[in-house]
Amino acid sequence: MLKKDFIELKQKRDIGDAVSTFFDFFKQNVGSYFNLYIRYNGLFIIGLLGVSYLLVTGFLGMVQSSVNYSVTGENPVDAGAWYVGFGAIAFVLIFLITGLINYSLAASYMIEYENNKTIVIDKKDVWIRLKKNIGKTILFMVLLILTYIGVAVVGAFISFIPILGTLAYYVIILGWTAWMGLSFMSMFYEEKDVTSALGEGWNLLFKFFWKNILTNLVISLLLGILLVVVLMIPGILISIYVFHAAENDIDLMNSSVAKVIWIIALTIVLFIFSFNQSLAQFVNGILFFSNHEETYNHHTREKIEQIGAGE
Numbered sequence: 515m516l517k518k519d520f521i522e523l524k525q526k527r528d529i530g531d532a533v534s535t536f537f538d539f540f541k542q543n544v545g546s547y548f549n550l551y552i553r554y555n556g557l558f559i560i561g562l563l564g565v566s567y568l569l570v571t572g573f574l575g576m577v578q579s580s581v582n583y584s585v586t587g588e589n590p591v592d593a594g595a596w597y598v599g600f601g602a603i604a605f606v607l608i609f610l611i612t613g614l615i616n617y618s619l620a621a622s623y624m625i626e627y628e629n630n631k632t633i634v635i636d637k638k639d640v641w642i643r644l645k646k647n648i649g650k651t652i653l654f655m656v657l658l659i660l661t662y663i664g665v666a667v668v669g670a671f672i673s674f675i676p677i678l679g680t681l682a683y684y685v686i687i688l689g690w691t692a693w694m695g696l697s698f699m700s701m702f703y704e705e706k707d708v709t710s711a712l713g714e715g716w717n718l719l720f721k722f723f724w725k726n727i728l729t730n731l732v733i734s735l736l737l738g739i740l741l742v743v744v745l746m747i748p749g750i751l752i753s754i755y756v757f758h759a760a761e762n763d764i765d766l767m768n769s770s771v772a773k774v775i776w777i778i779a780l781t782i783v784l785f786i787f788s789f790n791q792s793l794a795q796f797v798n799g800i801l802f803f804s805n806h807e808e809t810y811n812h813h814t815r816e817k818i819e820q821i822g823a824g825e
Contacts (some may be wrong), residue, residue, distance in 0.1 A: 523628050523803035524813035532729045532804060533736075536797050541631055547623055551789060552635055554619060554644075558612045559785060566780040570773060572597025609788070614655050616792035618644045623700040626798040641703065650701055653708050658694055665690045685727060688734075693719045695798025696805070699823040703802070718805040720733045726801055733797040741790050748779045 521539055525531075552559075571593065589765040626635050644651075669683040697715025700706055706714060719726055755775055758764075762771070807813050 520631050523800060524807040525804060526808045527804040529725055531730050532800055533732050535800050536733055539796060539800065546635060548621060550623065550640060551792060553637065555612060561608045562784045563781045565601050566607060566777045566784065568597045568601030568604065569817055570780060572601055596625065598785055611787050613791060614651055615796055617698055618647065618651050620795035621699055621799060622790050625703050628803065647702055650708050654698060654701060657708065688727045688730045689719060692730050692798060695795055696802050699799050699802035705759045722805045724799060729801060730797060737790060737794060741786065744786055745783060748782050752779050
């Protein structure tokens with residue numbers, strides 16, 4: 515039995531309906547999903563804090579070394595560069611691991627939502643589904659990286675074509691994003707192996723090509739705007755502190771308080787980017803259920819059978 519506020523995902527939708535459904539789903543589930551996200555990303559949030567420490571410490575050290583060089587003319591080995599290097603490597607590793615988990619969390623959450631027909635999601639069920647598919651998820655992410663490299667190379671060549679090349683590049687990127695998202699949902703929902711899921715995603719991508727492309731474009735732009743608005747909050751707070759520091763002649767390069775603020779601010783920024791990445795998978799989940807229903811009509815047939823059984 516459907517719950518009162520349940521959003522039926524298995525419906526045929528055009529671009530406008532898909533965008534509207536995304537935001538309805540987002541508003542309804544953002545609190546519950548955020549709690550789930552925090553619960554299973556706690557360790558990586560600590561990791562982001564460590565990455566922020568390395569990057570901030572390294573950057574400030576490099577700036578200080580540049581100042582010393584301009585004054586003394588000496589150019590000692592810059593430890594700051596090592597901090598930045600290790601921080602960048604750690605960030606890439608954490609970004610890849612969190613990407614793997616967050617793709618899985620978003621897909622599992624939507625599937626549990628659809629299967630149980632309720633907005634109350636059991637976190638244990640989400641985690642069980644995630645663990646069940648961890649091997650396929652790792653293989654999928656490896657193929658995702660490899661295909662992205664191929665797309666990037668092709669995009670680099672065609673982008674040299676004036677105007678049309680740039681437009682084609684963005685279409686390819688959006689198509690690749692939709693393909694990966696649809697394939698991942700197929701792998702989790704239909705329990706397909708990786709290659710079969712990629713094939714199913716490919717079919718759904720081209721069968722509803724412009725709906726997939728334009729929906730991803732609109733949602734990407736809107737999420738980008740939302741991201742900028744959210745990032746303005748730490749930006750404004752930092753600006754206020756910098757203004758206060760300038761008024762009181764505080765040395766921002768050597769102040770422990772300033773360093774802590776930079777680290778916390780960068781951690782918040784990295785966390786917001788990571789969470790935004792996870793939310794982006796919701797749109798492909800909505801497209802998957804819509805495209806899948808329009809292709810196979812499973813939900814429609816179930817309703818017809820239920821009506822027939824009731825009679």
